[in-house]
Amino acid sequence: VERTAAPTLEDVAVAAGVSRATASRVINGSRRVSPDAEAAVHAAIDTLRYVPNRAARSLAKRTTMAIALVVPENTERFFGDPYFAQVVQGIADVIAESDYVLSLQFSAPSAPSAKTVRYLLGGNVDGAIVVSHHSGDHFLAGLGDALPVVFGGRPLGEHGDASYYVDVDNVAAGGVATQHLLDAGRTRIGMVSGPLDMPAGVDRAAGWRAALAAVGAASDALVPADFTLTGGARGMTELLERRPDLDGVFVASDLMALGALSVLRSRGIRVPEDIAVVGFDDSPPALEAGLTTVRQPSREMGETIAGMLLGLLRGEAVQKVRVLDTELVVRDSA
Amino acid sequence: VERTAAPTLEDVAVAAGVSRATASRVINGSRRVSPDAEAAVHAAIDTLRYVPNRAARSLAKRTTMAIALVVPENTERFFGDPYFAQVVQGIADVIAESDYVLSLQFSAPSAPSAKTVRYLLGGNVDGAIVVSHHSGDHFLAGLGDALPVVFGGRPLGEHGDASYYVDVDNVAAGGVATQHLLDAGRTRIGMVSGPLDMPAGVDRAAGWRAALAAVGAASDALVPADFTLTGGARGMTELLERRPDLDGVFVASDLMALGALSVLRSRGIRVPEDIAVVGFDDSPPALEAGLTTVRQPSREMGETIAGMLLGLLRGEAVQKVRVLDTELVVRDSA
DNA sequence: CTGAAAGCGCTTACAG
C-alpha cells in the first residue's frame, strides 16, 4: 500500500492562508501571533492531520530531540530486577508525552563501548538518563560536562556533587529497616547488602551499621551481594555460615530477599520466628511473598528523572537533587 | 564547558580537497569515486573526527534512521522474563552496529495508545520490531502494511502469513518436551501453558497434546497461565488440585517452571521422583535450578530479527520466516 | 569520476 506524501508545514500554511513562518510560530507556541491566525493554523493542522517532520525540525533547531537511556548493566540484571521495570516505566511515560524519543543504550558496567561514547558525545542526543551507576564509571560520571544528564541514584565519586540526580535517602531508610528489627527484639542482625561500588549498596549498609551502633550492637555480619535473586541466596547462605545465631537480617533489595527467603525455607528456618527478614524496594513480588520491606517510589523516581531532564532541556533552572520519601511496609517476614 | 562546533561535511570536503558531493559519495560507499579521492576523504574524516549529522542525513534521504522496538506487554512482564532480556540484547547488539537508533515503545497488550499509533504511522520510524504479540493486537498485526515490520514469534490471525517473523517450531518443541517425559515412563502428564491468545501459548500446548495423542494418552490436564513466575505457581497449584495423580508436567516457560517448582517443593513433592518437570527457554535461572528444559536461542532470535529488518530497510529480498532450532537440555528435574 | 546546484522540511533573525 503506497502511502500518500505526508503534509508539510507549507501545506498547513497554504490551507490556513498564512505564511510558513506564522504557521511555524503557532506550532511552536510563540506568543506573537494573532488569534485569527492561530485558529486558522490549528484548523488546518487538524484537517490535514499534520505531524511535524522531526528531522527537519532537528536540523533547523540544531537539536536531536532524542534522549539516551543509558543502562550500565548487563541485560540479565537490568531485566531481572522489578526496580528497573518501574523506573523505566516512569521515564517512558513522561518522555512519551514530550517530543523526545528514548534511545536505548546498553553498556557494560564501568566500561561503555567506544560506540556508546561516540554516540553520546557525537551529537546524537540532546540529553541522557543514566539509571544505574558503578563507581568505576568515570566516563558516565563526567558525561554531565558534555550534555544534560540526570542520574537515577546519586553517582559515586568526585562528580557526585556536580550531578543532577534523584534518589531516596538510603542511609536513613537502611536505618529504619534495621530499627524495625531491633524494635521487634532482634539482637543479632545481619545484612546482605548491594555491591559496594554502588551508592545504594554503600548507603543502605551505612544505615544498618549506624542503627546497630546506636544501640551498641555489633555490625560485623555483612555480606555484599549483587542485587540479583541468586546473589541474595548466596549472600544469605554465607551469612548463615558465618553467623548461625542470627535472628534478623536486612537484605538490600526485594529480589535478593526473595533469594534469601528460599534459602531460609529450604533449611527449615522459620520466618520470622527464627529469623526476621526486611527487604528493600517494595516491588510486586515482595507483596506476594509477604515480605516486610522499605518502599521506595520507583516509578515516581523514573517520572521525576525524566521531568528533570526535560526541564534542563528547556533551559529551566532545575533543582540538582531530588530525594523522594521511603516508607516501611510491615508484612509477615518481620 | 563549551564544545566546539562539530565538523561538517563541508569541512571534510575542504580538508580533502574535493567537493561536498564527492565526500558524501565516499561516506555513502558509492562506487563512482577515484581511489585518490576516497583516500583523501577518509583521511580528512579521521583527522577531523567527523560524524555525519543524523538529522541532515535523514532529511535529505527522507528516512528517519530510527527503528521502533514495540513491546505490547506491561513492563512487569517484559522486565520479569529472562527471555525478553536475551531477545532484546540480540536486537540491541545488531542495531548498535548500524546507523539506526532503537526507539522504545511500550504499549498495553492489544491496545496501543493513540500516541503509539501516531508515532508509528506518523513517519517517525523507518521500521518496527514487535517482540511479543497477542491475538487482539489488530493494529500491530496490520502494521506491516504501512512500514517494514519484523515480529518476534509468528503473529496470530489473518496477517500471520503476510508477516515477517522469526520463531522456533513451538509445536515440535512442545512435542519433544512431552516425549521426554513419556520416555522417562511418565504416564499422567499435565501442562501449564502460556496464554492461549499468544502463538507460543497455543503452539507449545498443541505439541504436548499431539505427543500424548500419539501414544493414546489423555491430554485433559492443561492449565493456561501468563508466562510469569506467579502464574506458573498458580497454574501448578490448580493442576495439582485437578489431577493429584500427575507424575509429569510440561511448563511452557522456565519462569513459570520456577514458580511450579516452588509449589512442588513447598508441598514436599519430590522432583523428579514424584513429578518430573520440563520447562521451556533455557534461561539462566533454569540452569541454576537444574531444570530440564527446551533451549531456544533467544539471543540469536533477537539478532536474526534485527538482521531481517535491516535487510528490509536496505531494500533487499528477505526471507519472510526464519525458524531457528531448539534443543532439549536434560538436567535434574526430568 | 566529479562538481554546481537544487532540494529535503523546518526555524528564526531581520525588517517592517
Place this chain on the structure above:
DNA sequence: CTGAAAGCGCTTACAG
C-alpha cells in the same frame, strides 16, 4: 503581528 529569506547539514539527479 507577519512575511521573505537565509540557513540548518546532508544527498542526489543532472551535466559534463
